[in-house]
Amino acid sequence: MRGRPLALLLILCTACGVGPTGVIGAGEPARGFTQGSRLYFVQHDELASAGRPEGPLDAAEAVELLKGGPTAKERERDLGTRLPKNLAVRVTDDGFTLDKGVPMLVGGKWLPPVSRLSRLATGQLVCTIAEATAAKRGLPVAAVRVTVPGKGAVSCDDYR
Numbered sequence: 001m002r003g004r005p006l007a008l009l010l011i012l013c014t015a016c017g018v019g020p021t022g023v024i025g026a027g028e029p030a031r032g033f034t035q036g037s038r039l040y041f042v043q044h045d046e047l048a049s050a051g052r053p054e055g056p057l058d059a060a061e062a063v064e065l066l067k068g069g070p071t072a073k074e075r076e077r078d079l080g081t082r083l084p085k086n087l088a089v090r091v092t093d094d095g096f097t098l099d100k101g102v103p104m105l106v107g108g109k110w111l112p113p114v115s116r117l118s119r120l121a122t123g124q125l126v127c128t129i130a131e132a133t134a135a136k137r138g139l140p141v142a143a144v145r146v147t148v149p150g151k152g153a154v155s156c157d158d159y160r
Contacts, residue, residue, distance in 0.1 A: 037062050037132060038131040040124045040128045041070050047159055055132075058093065059128075066124060067087060082121040093133045093137075095146050119159070122148060123159030
């Protein structure tokens with residue numbers, strides 16, 4: 001007798017009435033953070049990213065936000081910047097060049113054009129450009145190479 005109820009239970013559990021189906025498409029795979037943008041600032045002498053609601057942005061737009069510096073909330077997190085106030089830079093998805101233009105009037109002082117950047121300032125630009133380009137192209141950030149004046153193609157990982 002004990003075998004019959006167990007057999008009946010097994011039949012009921014396996015005969016649910018759902019037949020086999022073929023492959024059902026579900027669209028594109030998730031690509032991670034697509035809303036907003038990530039900018040790179042400096043925290044305790046290391047690069048640190050901050051999410052911004054603007055975007056997704058192209059590389060030049062992201063760098064313009066970066067040049068504006070951290071927001072009040074980001075400064076509360078001890079985020080800062082190593083970018084010079086008089087930075088003039090031309091940005092593409094694949095890199096940047098320093099604009100060797102004329103001196104700039106900043107805070108009542110004439111500053112010469114920026115000809116060199118510190119390692120942290122360069123990292124801020126490289127990682128911000130790489131994040132924006134990766135989001136635009138649907139790639140992982142590590143797959144994006146950014147051309148740096150005098151250094152060639154580098155990745156964000158080279159500055160972390």
